[in-house]
Amino acid sequence: MGSFRRVEAEQAGPAALGILIPPGRRTFVILRPRSLPWDLLVCRGEADPAFAQLAHDEASACAQALFRALREWPAGGRGAVEMTHTPEGFGVRVVVGGFALAVCPRVPGRPYAALVCSEEEAHEAASQLYDVLRPAGTAEREVYFNTRFFER
Numbered sequence: 001m002g003s004f005r006r007v008e009a010e011q012a013g014p015a016a017l018g019i020l021i022p023p024g025r026r027t028f029v030i031l032r033p034r035s036l037p038w039d040l041l042v043c044r045g046e047a048d049p050a051f052a053q054l055a056h057d058e059a060s061a062c063a064q065a066l067f068r069a070l071r072e073w074p075a076g077g078r079g080a081v082e083m084t085h086t087p088e089g090f091g092v093r094v095v096v097g098g099f100a101l102a103v104c105p106r107v108p109g110r111p112y113a114a115l116v117c118s119e120e121e122a123h124e125a126a127s128q129l130y131d132v133l134r135p136a137g138t139a140e141r142e143v144y145f146n147t148r149f150f151e152r
Contacts, residue, residue: 069097
C-alpha cells in the first residue's frame with residue numbers, strides 16, 4: 001500500500017502533490033500534481049460540480065481534511081477517478097473521502113474551467129491521475145501545502 005509524506009514546498013520534488021490555497025477573502029482549495037498538466041479544484045459536493053469558494057479558515061480546514069482523505073484512500077478509504085460525459089465531450093473528476101474534485105487544465109493567466117476532451121484523452125487522464133493519487137505498492141508520494149505563496 002502506497003503512502004504520502006508531508007514535506008515543505010521548497011523541498012518537494014517534481015512528482016509531489018501540492019495542496020494550495022490562493023490568497024483572498026473567498027478562495028479555492030487546489031490539489032496540484034506537479035507531474036501532470038492539471039489542477040484539481042474542490043467542488044461544492046458530489047452532486048454540484050461548481051468550485052467551492054471558501055473563507056480562508058474554511059479552506060485551511062478543507063485542505064487538512066483533503067490530505068487525511070488522500071492518506072486513507074490507499075489504505076481502503078473511499079476514492080475513485082471517474083470519467084464524466086457532458087454535451088461538449090468528456091471530463092474527469094476525482095472523489096476522495098467526502099470530496100469531489102474537478103480536473104482542470106493548468107493554463108497560466110486563465111480562469112479554471114473543467115477539462116473537456118475526447119473519450120480517449122479522458123481515459124488517459126483518469127489513468128494518470130489514479131497512478132499519482134493512489135500510490136501503489138510501497139511507493140511514497142510527497143505532499144506539500146502552500147497557503148501563503150501562491151503562483152499559478
